[in-house]
Amino acid sequence: MTGLNQYSLMKIEKLEILNRLPRTIVSLFSVIEECDQRFSDEQCNNMLELVQRCFPVAQEAVEDDAMDMEQEEDEEEEEEVVAEQFEMVELEHETFEKIDEAEEQEE
Numbered sequence: 001m002t003g004l005n006q007y008s009l010m011k012i013e014k015l016e017i018l019n020r021l022p023r024t025i026v027s028l029f030s031v032i033e034e035c036d037q038r039f040s041d042e043q044c045n046n047m048l049e050l051v052q053r054c055f056p057v058a059q060e061a062v063e064d065d066a067m068d069m070e071q072e073e074d075e076e077e078e079e080e081v082v083a084e085q086f087e088m089v090e091l092e093h094e095t096f097e098k099i100d101e102a103e104e105q106e107e
Contacts, residue, residue: 003050007043021055022048 004014013032022028028044029035035044 003054004047007039007047017047017051021051023052023057024048 001014001018004017009017009032016031017028020027020031022031025044025048028048032038039047
């Protein structure tokens with residue numbers, strides 16, 4: 001908290017930083033209102049460095065996060081493939097329906 005006192009942050013913003021421990025600019029911007037207007041890039045980076053210095057992330061946690069992200073990406077890709085396959089099946093059904101309709105009209 002002492003390190004954050006050098007910045008003109010509201011009390012709630014300081015508490016949110018301590019609760020969320022932002023590690024990226026995006027997460028810092030979500031905590032600090034009008035962050036880009038109130039602070040320079042250097043000040044934002046200094047705040048992030050302060051969080052990292054006071055609350056370092058264990059290498060294990062970083063690896064776990066990376067694995068979680070990779071797993072989420074794999075799941076998203078799988079969902080896309082399933083959706084594409086579903087669309088292809090629907091197109092096949094529509095094509096067969098049109099063929100059936102055409103044959104019925106010929107009869």
